[in-house]
Amino acid sequence: MPETQNPLRPVLTRLRRPLSLTWAGLIAERLVRAFWPVWSVLAAGAAMVMLGLQDFAPVEVVWSVLVLGGLALVVFAVLGALRFRFPRRAEALARLDAALPGRPLAALADAQAVGAGDPGSQALWRAHQARMAERAAMARAVEPDLRLSRQDPFGLRYIALLGLVMALLFGSVWRAGSMAQMVPGGGTGAALASGPTWEGWVEPPAYTGLPSLYLSDQNEVLRAPIGSRITLRFYGEVGALSLAETVSNRTENIGAATDSEHRFEVRKSGELRVDGPGGRHWQVEAMPDTAPMVELSQAGAKTTFDGQMSQPFQASDDYGVTGGKAVFALDLAQVDRRHGLAVEPERRAPIELDLPMPISGDRTEFDETLIENLSEHPWAHLPVLLDVRVEDAIGQQGMAEPMQMTLPARRFFNPLAAAVIEQRRDLLWSRQNAMRVVQVLRAVSYKPGPKLFRSEGAYLRMRVILRRLEAMTATGGLDDNERDEIAQALWDLGVLLEDGDVGDALERMRAAQERLSEAMKNNASDEEIARLMQELRDATQDYLRQKMQQAQRENPEQGDQQSAENTMQMTQQDLQDMMDRIQELMEQGRMAEAQQALEEFQQMMENMQVTQGQSGQSPGQEAMEGLADTLRQQQGLSDQAFRDLQEQFNPGAQSGQSQGNEGRNGGEGRGQSHDGQQGQGGGQGGEQPGQQGGGDQDRPGEGQAGSLADRQEALRRELERQSQGLPQLGGEAAEAAREALERAGRAMEGAEEALRNDDLAEAIDNQAEAMDALREGMRNMGEAMAEQQNPGGQGEAFGQAGQRQSDPLGRNPGQGRQAGTQDDLLQGEDVYRRARELLDEIRRRSGEGARPDVELDYLRRLLDRF
Numbered sequence: 001m002p003e004t005q006n007p008l009r010p011v012l013t014r015l016r017r018p019l020s021l022t023w024a025g026l027i028a029e030r031l032v033r034a035f036w037p038v039w040s041v042l043a044a045g046a047a048m049v050m051l052g053l054q055d056f057a058p059v060e061v062v063w064s065v066l067v068l069g070g071l072a073l074v075v076f077a078v079l080g081a082l083r084f085r086f087p088r089r090a091e092a093l094a095r096l097d098a099a100l101p102g103r104p105l106a107a108l109a110d111a112q113a114v115g116a117g118d119p120g121s122q123a124l125w126r127a128h129q130a131r132m133a134e135r136a137a138m139a140r141a142v143e144p145d146l147r148l149s150r151q152d153p154f155g156l157r158y159i160a161l162l163g164l165v166m167a168l169l170f171g172s173v174w175r176a177g178s179m180a181q182m183v184p185g186g187g188t189g190a191a192l193a194s195g196p197t198w199e200g201w202v203e204p205p206a207y208t209g210l211p212s213l214y215l216s217d218q219n220e221v222l223r224a225p226i227g228s229r230i231t232l233r234f235y236g237e238v239g240a241l242s243l244a245e246t247v248s249n250r251t252e253n254i255g256a257a258t259d260s261e262h263r264f265e266v267r268k269s270g271e272l273r274v275d276g277p278g279g280r281h282w283q284v285e286a287m288p289d290t291a292p293m294v295e296l297s298q299a300g301a302k303t304t305f306d307g308q309m310s311q312p313f314q315a316s317d318d319y320g321v322t323g324g325k326a327v328f329a330l331d332l333a334q335v336d337r338r339h340g341l342a343v344e345p346e347r348r349a350p351i352e353l354d355l356p357m358p359i360s361g362d363r364t365e366f367d368e369t370l371i372e373n374l375s376e377h378p379w380a381h382l383p384v385l386l387d388v389r390v391e392d393a394i395g396q397q398g399m400a401e402p403m404q405m406t407l408p409a410r411r412f413f414n415p416l417a418a419a420v421i422e423q424r425r426d427l428l429w430s431r432q433n434a435m436r437v438v439q440v441l442r443a444v445s446y447k448p449g450p451k452l453f454r455s456e457g458a459y460l461r462m463r464v465i466l467r468r469l470e471a472m473t474a475t476g477g478l479d480d481n482e483r484d485e486i487a488q489a490l491w492d493l494g495v496l497l498e499d500g501d502v503g504d505a506l507e508r509m510r511a512a513q514e515r516l517s518e519a520m521k522n523n524a525s526d527e528e529i530a531r532l533m534q535e536l537r538d539a540t541q542d543y544l545r546q547k548m549q550q551a552q553r554e555n556p557e558q559g560d561q562q563s564a565e566n567t568m569q570m571t572q573q574d575l576q577d578m579m580d581r582i583q584e585l586m587e588q589g590r591m592a593e594a595q596q597a598l599e600e601f602q603q604m605m606e607n608m609q610v611t612q613g614q615s616g617q618s619p620g621q622e623a624m625e626g627l628a629d630t631l632r633q634q635q636g637l638s639d640q641a642f643r644d645l646q647e648q649f650n651p652g653a654q655s656g657q658s659q660g661n662e663g664r665n666g667g668e669g670r671g672q673s674h675d676g677q678q679g680q681g682g683g684q685g686g687e688q689p690g691q692q693g694g695g696d697q698d699r700p701g702e703g704q705a706g707s708l709a710d711r712q713e714a715l716r717r718e719l720e721r722q723s724q725g726l727p728q729l730g731g732e733a734a735e736a737a738r739e740a741l742e743r744a745g746r747a748m749e750g751a752e753e754a755l756r757n758d759d760l761a762e763a764i765d766n767q768a769e770a771m772d773a774l775r776e777g778m779r780n781m782g783e784a785m786a787e788q789q790n791p792g793g794q795g796e797a798f799g800q801a802g803q804r805q806s807d808p809l810g811r812n813p814g815q816g817r818q819a820g821t822q823d824d825l826l827q828g829e830d831v832y833r834r835a836r837e838l839l840d841e842i843r844r845r846s847g848e849g850a851r852p853d854v855e856l857d858y859l860r861r862l863l864d865r866f
Contacts, residue, residue: 011108011136015096018141023092025144032146034084037076040160045069047163050171099142104132196236196277202266203229207393208289208319215280222282224266226289227394232262232274240277246270247284292317292398294324294390300369307375307410313355313368313400317392320363324355324390326370328407334383340426340433351377355390359835373410376491378428380409416452417497419444420462424490431483434473438466458496465489509539513602520591520598533583540575540605575601619727620785624778626722627741631774633715634748638767641708645760708763709755716748726781734784740777744770 012019048054054062097105112125148157200215205227213224215232224230230248234241242257248264255262272282297312304310315321328351335341356368374380386403412418423440426433445452445462453459465486472482516532524532578601585594723741751766845851846859 021141026087029144034080043160047167050167104135107132196240200232291396303408309408316365331383375410420494512536737780744773
């Protein structure tokens with residue numbers, strides 16, 4: 001009977017590779033478990049050497065650590081060698097078999113013990129082994145278990161690895177060379193062979209922002225700020241070099257002049273000398289840190305209609321101002337002590353405000369403006385002394401000449417509102433005036449006429465305030481909370497009497513419009529509709545009158561009152577004609593048309609703006625809009641050049657309308673496609689540069705570099721024309737605007753030349769430089785216009801019919817025909833503090849590595865820009 005072949009052998013031949021890998025994994029697993037203390041000690045030692053810890057510790061400590069580390073290394077190596085057992089191939093085979101279901105390798109190695117002579121039993125045994133062979137053929141290498149949590153429960157290996165990573169990031173492998181100096185005869189022998197040497201540095205204080213100086217490169221006269229740290233190191237034979245200095249003013253812990261290392265600070269001018277072979281001599285001039293300076297400016301100081309003051313100031317320091325405060329103190333000697341101010345005032349702390357600092361740029365010399373609204377303070381419109389002080393990095397303070405002024409605050413023109421605010425001031429001056437306040441307010445509101453109170457609500461509010469004040473006074477006097485509560489109620493009443501009627505008039509007009517609309521829908525009688533129509537006319541007239549008064553309060557310096565009245569009368573006439581048309585349609589029974597006309601009238605009233613002394617856009621506004629359009633067109637050219645550059649490396653990618661082909665404002669397929677056809681959606685701006693430049697319309701090959709160069713040339717010529725037509729503005733901001741536009745023109749010329757040479761990358765860089773220069777020029781022009789207080793842009797942002805307006809940055813319009821917001825961005829929270837918070841938030845987000853690369857790149861550009 002022929003001998004049967006063991007079925008395990010062919011299977012093992014096929015499983016040679018996974019078996020070898022499993023065996024190698026066993027070797028790695030046992031090596032790691034046996035020798036992990038060895039590489040942990042090596043990693044910790046390398047980290048300490050690369051970080052240079054040996055340079056700061058005494059030699060004895062360094063030698064002790066080296067000896068202990070060497071002993072630990074030997075002990076752990078011996079223990080690891082004793083613990084390590086080289087794995088046998090059978091162990092690898094057993095691990096591989098254990099990872100398979102049913103242990104097929106062990107089954108293939110078995111021999112049939114029962115029924116060897118039975119054909120049926122033999123057939124069953126062969127089928128069983130065939131199935132086990134199929135399972136064994138699916139074997140894969142088993143991964144080694146390299147976990148060491150049982151052997152290293154405290155994670156010492158991770159601490160050593162962390163130290164090594166930190167050393168690789170912040171240390172240097174060259175620091176290991178200093179270990180040679182600690183070996184007997186090592187560093188000393190080399191130093192003796194080359195002779196004694198020295199090196200030294202001067203490190204100015206960090207707040208100065210000055211660079212460190214290498215002493216060997218300095219001349220005989222050395223200028224250094226007071227507080228600079230000088231470090232000198234001597235190498236070679238001890239005593240060959242020595243130090244002599246008169247700049248530190250030290251009296252204790254001086255040490256020997258021949259010590260190998262010296263550290264001291266510059267405190268005064270004097271002499272610094274290294275004596276010995278190769279020595280040097282310096283005359284040190286200590287530069288004192290001067291105190292900062294600040295000065296208040298009368299020019300530009302103003303107060304808006306709502307009491308917001310703007311006080312310019314100039315500050316300077318040799319190394320930069322770090323902060324400052326403005327303190328308003330009551331000038332009691334200058335107060336007119338009459339009426340409610342005759343009694344002694346209650347003690348109040350001075351008003352302290354943080355001075356705004358530049359968000360970016362140099363703080364050694366700058367101009368800023370303190371903006372604050374102190375209308376609700378008890379000292380409003382009273383004499384105060386303004387004391388402004390600034391501080392530098394070391395705590396030195398500079399103070400401006402105290403300024404005598406009246407605390408800027410809101411003025412009330414309504415007589416009753418002014419009386420209410422005056423009594424509020426007397427109550428805050430001293431609580432002894434409580435009964436006098438009640439008496440005065442009762443006197444001024446006794447038997448009120450029809451025009452004294454604008455509404456019954458205002459009258460009732462005053463009566464409630466008087467009753468509460470009487471009740472609080474009768475129960476033993478006011479405490480601080482009650483006084484402040486009454487003062488706030490009086491302030492709200494004064495504001496309501498002064499200008500709260502604009503919102504009331506608007507609500508009345510809306511209610512009248514709704515009642516008239518309901519009456520038309522319900523087929524009301526002619527008398528009812530006529531009455532509601534007259535009510536709407538009266539409410540509209542009242543609303544227009546209040547809007548006119550509000551516009552006059554917001555522009556107190558506007559001189560052309562007659563022009564404002566004419567503009568207002570014309571607006572009223574237009575509205576009167578519309579209401580006459582609505583009434584005529586209703587009388588004719590054309591209720592649907594009348595309803596539509598009423599809705600148009602309501603929408604127009606919602607979007608109405610009151611203009612004052614303004615019949616059109618000023619030259620400055622026209623110039624700003626032209627530059628904004630040029631900026632948008634330059635952005636479009638840059639986008640087209642970038643898409644063409646992409647096409648060079650990836651032909652046919654992102655062409656035409658697609659999600660990836662976005663224009664400046666995120667639209668799909670904006671600008672032109674790559675195949676020379678006009679893309680969908682022209683974006684903002686509408687016209688192409690060639691159309692404004694004249695004569696570059698619909699030329700063939702629109703999407704190629706030659707066409708881009710022609711369009712770039714046309715845009716450059718358009719910018720030259722706009723630069724020549726700029727309004728005549730004076731000042732530094734206007735000159736900076738002209739210089740920025742000149743830089744933009746030069747950058748456009750460079751982009752044009754690069755496009756003609758098919759250098760798209762260079763063209764994109766020049767176009768980006770042109771856009772930055774355009775933005776800077778527009779910003780400087782806006783500042784120049786603001787300095788000269790050019791009219792325009794405050795009350796309206798209307799354009800021609802059907803034309804979409806946008807701001808100078810090309811952003812989308814707001815509600816209705818408004819380009820932007822009507823809100824005063826300087827109200828409420830301190831804008832400078834808010835800007836600092838935004839800048840800190842940008843810095844925080846830019847440091848989060850988990851954010852997308854596109855967002856991080858955008859945040860870094862923001863930080864570079866601001």
